[in-house]
Amino acid sequence: xxxxxxxxxxxxxxxxxxxxxxxxxxxxxxxxxxxxxxxxxxxxxxxxxxxxxxxxxxxxxxxxxxxxxxxxxxxxxxxxxxxxxxxxxxxxxxxxxxxxxxxxxxxxxxxxxxxxxxxxxxxxxxxxxxxxxxxxxxxxxxxxxxxxxxxxxxxxxxxxxxxxxxxxxxxxxxxxxxxxxxxxxxxxxxxxxxxxxxxxxxxxxxxxxxxxxxxxxxxxxxxxxxxxxxxxxxxxxxxxxxxxxxxxxxxxxxxxxxxxxxxxxxxxxxxxxxxxxxxxxxxxxxxxxxxxxxxxxxxxxxxxxxxxxxxxxxxxxxxxxxxxxxxxxxxxxxxxxxxxxxxxxxxxxxxxxxxxxxxxxxxxxxxxxxxxxxxxxxxxxxxxxxxxxxxxxxxxxxxxxxxxxxxxxxxxxxxxxxxxxxxxxxxxxxxxxxxxxxxxxxxxxxxxxxxxxxxxxxxxxxxxxxxxxxxxxxxxxxxxxxxxxxxxxxxxxxxxxxxxxxxxxxxxxxxxxxxxxxxxxxxxxxxxxxxxxxxxxxxxxxxxxxxxxxxxxxxxxxxxxxxxxxxxxxxxxxxxxxxxxxxxxxxxxxxxxxxxxxxxxxxxxxxxxxxxxxxx
Numbered sequence: 008x009x010x011x012x013x014x015x016x017x018x019x020x021x022x023x024x025x026x027x028x029x030x031x032x033x034x035x036x037x038x039x040x041x042x043x044x045x046x047x048x049x050x051x052x053x054x055x056x057x058x059x060x061x062x063x064x065x066x067x068x069x070x071x072x073x074x075x076x077x078x079x080x081x082x083x084x085x086x087x088x089x090x091x092x093x094x095x096x097x098x099x100x101x102x103x104x105x106x107x108x109x110x111x112x113x114x115x116x117x118x119x120x121x122x123x124x125x126x127x128x129x130x131x132x133x134x135x136x137x138x139x140x141x142x143x144x145x146x147x148x149x150x151x152x153x154x155x156x157x158x159x160x161x162x163x164x165x166x167x168x169x170x171x172x173x174x175x176x177x178x179x180x181x182x183x184x185x186x187x188x189x190x191x192x193x194x195x196x197x198x199x200x201x202x203x204x205x206x207x208x209x210x211x212x213x214x215x216x217x218x219x220x221x222x223x224x225x226x227x228x229x230x231x232x233x234x235x236x237x238x239x240x241x242x243x244x245x246x247x248x249x250x251x252x253x254x255x256x257x258x259x260x261x262x263x264x265x266x267x268x269x270x271x272x273x274x275x276x277x278x279x280x281x282x283x284x285x286x287x288x289x290x291x292x293x294x295x296x297x298x299x300x301x302x303x304x305x306x307x308x309x310x311x312x313x314x315x316x317x318x319x320x321x322x323x324x325x326x327x328x329x330x331x332x333x334x335x336x337x338x339x340x341x342x343x344x345x346x347x348x349x350x351x352x353x354x355x356x357x358x359x360x361x362x363x364x365x366x367x368x369x370x371x372x373x374x375x376x377x378x379x380x381x382x383x384x385x386x387x388x389x390x391x392x393x394x395x396x397x398x399x400x401x402x403x404x405x406x407x408x409x410x411x412x413x414x415x416x417x418x419x420x421x422x423x424x425x426x427x428x429x430x431x432x433x434x435x436x437x438x439x440x441x442x443x444x445x446x447x448x449x450x451x452x453x454x455x456x457x458x459x460x461x462x463x464x465x466x467x468x469x470x471x472x473x474x475x476x477x478x479x480x481x482x483x484x485x486x487x488x489x490x491x492x493x494x495x496x497x498x499x500x501x502x503x504x505x506x507x508x509x510x511x512x513x514x515x516x517x518x519x520x521x522x523x524x525x526x527x528x529x530x531x532x533x534x535x536x537x538x539x540x541x542x543x544x545x546x547x548x549x550x551x552x553x554x555x556x557x558x559x560x561x562x563x564x565x566x567x568x569x570x571x572x573x574x575x576x577x578x579x580x581x582x583x584x585x586x587x588x589x590x591x592x593x594x595x596x597x598x599x600x601x602x603x604x605x606x607x608x609x610x611x612x613x614x615x616x617x618x619x620x621x622x623x
Contacts, residue, residue, distance in 0.1 A: 057111075060296045060307040061104045064116040065156075067091035069123035069131070071375045071406055072336045072553065074347025094127055094406075095551070100310040101134045103317055105141045112296055113138060114307065115147040115160060122155035124407030125232050126426035126516070129239065130530050135162040144295075148288050157278070158236060161243040167291075170282040174273040176255050179229040179236070185211045194445025198471055200480045202487035203435030203511030208611055212439070224512055228430065231515035235428050246277055327366045328547040330538050332373055332531070333357050335387070338611070339379030339412040346554060349376055351383025354416075357552055358390035362397050368547065369400040369538040372420060373531060378412025378611040381436060381486050387416040388493070395421065400541035404534035405429045405525065410513060410612035411436075414524070415490060418497035421541060424534040425516035425525040432519060433612035434494060435511025436486045438479050441467045498523055513612060 067090045074091070104110040113135070135145055139162075147160040148167045152174040160166050168174060190196055190212065197212040207221035217225075241248045254261060254276045265271040273279045283291060289303060297306035337348040344350030361367045372391070378384065394401050403409070403417035405425035410433035417423055425431060444454060447468065454468045461474045471479070494505045500523060508514075508522050519525045527533070539547055 056297075056306055057109055058296050058306065059109050060112040060114050060292065060305060061100065061110045061313055062114045062116055062307050062309045063097060063100065064118070064309050065092050065097075065120040065159075067119070067121040069094050069097070069127045070336070071095075071373060072334050072346055074337070074345075091121075094130070096314055097131055097310065098134045100314050101131075101138050103313070105138045105143065111143055112292075113143065113145045114292070115145065115163060117147070117149045117152065117156040117160070120153075120156050122153065124430070125158075125235065125428035126405075126407045128155060128158045129235070129426060129428055131159060132162045132239065132243075133530065135159075139164065146292075146295075148283070152273075152278075154236075158239065161240050165281075166279045167281050167283045167288060168270060168273060168279045169284060170270045172273075172282075173269045174278045175258060175269065176240075176278075178255065179233045181225070181229075183211060185215050187211075187213060187215050194449050195441060195443045196445075196470075198440045198442055198476070199437065200439070200476070200483045201435070201437035201511075202484055203437075203509060207511065208437050209439050227518075228513055228515055231517060232428050235515075235517070244277055326546065326548040328368050328542075328544050329364070329366045330369045330371060330535055330542070330544070330547050330549050331361045331364075331367045331552040332371045332535070332549060333361060333552040334373045334375070335413065335416060336373075336375045336406075339376055339383050339387075339416075341380045341383045349379065349383070349387075351380060351386045353554070354387050355390045357554070358387070358394060361552060362390070362394045362399060367399065368544055369402070369542040370394055371531065371534050371538050372401060372403045372417060373406060374403055374409040374413045374417055375406035376413040377408050377410050378415065378433065381412065381415070381490075384412040384415040388419060391416065391419055395419070400538055402534045402538040402541070404531045405431055405516065406531075408612070412611060415493070418494045420497070422527065422534075422537050423525040424527045424529045424531075424537065425519060426530060427515065427517040427520075427528055429516030429519070429525075430513060430612075431516060432508070432512055432514040432524060434490055434505065434509035436483055436490060437611070438483050440471060440479075442470050443467055444469045494524075 070091045071094055073093055101113065104113060139145055144165070145163040146165045146167070147163040149156065149160070150169040150172040152160055152166075152168065152172070154176055157174055157176060197209060199209045199213055201209065207218060207224075210218060210221060237248055237251055240246065241251055258272070261276070262269065262272050265275060270282050274282060286303075289305060292305040299305045299307060333354070335349045335354055336346075337344075339349040339351065341351050343352045358370070358372075361370050391401050401420045403420035403423045405413075405417070405423065406429070407426075408430045409417060409425065410431055414431060414434060447454065454465055456465065457463075461472055462478075464471055464475055491502045491505045491509060494500070494509070495502045498505070504523075508524065514522070514524065516525060516528060520528050527537070535549055539545075
């Protein structure tokens with residue numbers, strides 16, 4: 008009997024070994040396929056033909072960082088990593104193409120474009136301007152130019168549109184839902200604690216409409232952004248600004264004059280250079296760059312494949328003078344967080360690693376966040392101070408949004424750079440805790456209990472005890488005072504001067520420069536140059552300091568739904584009309600899932616967390 012047991016144990020062990028071995032073989036095969044795709048792609052052969060067109064096919068929104076989940080199943084459902092376009096990929100492709108003799112033309116494709124904040128659009132536009140200095144053409148073609156797409160298209164030498172297409176400009180602005188009556192109906196409330204008359208973060212839960220202060224602030228901010236937009240279009244298309252504004256404001260009358268033909272309206276207003284059907288566009292491009300693999304295609308390569316071929320060779324640069332670009336992208340939350348959210352522990356660790364790395368001589372903190380947890384923000388700020396103490400310059404480079412907590416973590420940087428259209432400021436603080444006692448009572452659930460002190464709470468199931476409310480409000484006021492003091496210290500201002508421009512108010516980068524909240528107006532390239540100057544470096548290497556994507560995520564990104572069709576399918580099935588309102592409410596209320604500060608204290612600009620289109 009013991010022999011039989013030993014035999015079956017041997018068989019099970021053998022089976023386990025064989026299974027593990029086969030799994031190992033399969034994974035090795037998959038790895039070889041992935042590496043072969045990365046390093047030996049045939050895309051290199053395609054673009055080395057002379058006179059090729061490089062196509063910048065924008066997907067989704069333009070972002071600073073790829074966002075990925077630590078959950079592989081969520082990653083699959085999001086369509087791998089293909090749903091958005093990374094800013095530095097676009098700009099790098101444009102820079103490489105300008106020096107590439109095989110690339111003669113740059114084509115901008117907006118068919119899957121989801122928009123972007125103004126600062127990113129203007130930055131890409133500056134790269135397109137430099138590209139044109141090489142003597143090469145930039146051409147745009149599309150059937151729909153929304154506001155974001157048109158700003159980029161305006162940098163083209165030629166803009167073409169389908170005869171039944173649209174290119175309407177409508178201005179900047181935004182509307183939001185207010186939930187006070189809704190919360191009353193479900194017998195719930197949001198208990199709010201705040202400082203700063205412009206800190207309107209929780210207004211949608213406290214009011215039925217926009218406050219006068221929020222309205223004043225928004226009109227000024229949107230006005231600054233719109234002025235920059237108009238000025239750029241006027242410059243690129245050689246249209247007088249007044250004529251451009253008049254055309255936009257009277258679009259309905261002008262459209263009636265061309266019998267409702269939007270294509271003719273765009274042509275008449277000089278927004279485009281011509282109307283071409285898809286077949287006419289292909290024929291035109293074939294004359295410029297030649298025929299592609301098929302008779303109905305052009306000689307082209309997309310920019311992701313182009314970058315893949317350029318980046319396929321390992322980096323052998325042994326330069327030990329490194330400028331580390333470290334990203335603060337997304338809502339600031341306490342703890343370790345995946346890329347796309349600023350984890351207080353995660354970003355602090357990255358800054359600490361840069362401080363302890365002897366090769367890193369300076370840090371550029373790339374900030375694109377509306378803020379969040381004040382506790383997490385302070386942990387990050389302390390690491391910035393330690394970097395400076397270690398003799399390593401820290402330059403803050405503001406991207407689209409650097410508000411509230413985004414400003415908190417940057418205030419003590421050696422220099423702050425911002426785009427004129429950056430959204431920044433919002434120096435204020437608030438706390439918010441829901442109370443759903445009434446909601447529970449309405450469905451037959453009551454709450455009761457005891458506590459050994461007046462400070463014991465029932466979480467969100469009952470109103471906070473008065474003493475707890477007093478404690479939170481005192482902490483919020485103390486947090487605001489600390490915010491003012493650290494900004495005053497970092498900006499060489501008095502607390503009174505900071506308080507005058509704080510109060511939770513949001514500013515454009517241009518206005519922030521005027522009032523002293525930023526040191527220079529410029530993009531990330533100039534911020535890197537400033538870091539090099541402060542570190543006294545003439546020969547240096549720039550590295551983008553990010554956590555490695557988990558290997559299984561890389562496999563999924565390469566092998567599953569690489570064209571984004573799965574994510575597109577999911578998005579399409581989320582857009583049933585009856586689900587829209589519920590989804591909007593859920594998204595607004597989901598804000599509370601990002602509020603994990605241990606002291607319920609937040610430096611967050613909720614108004615800055617806007618949809619990319621049509622608001623921006």
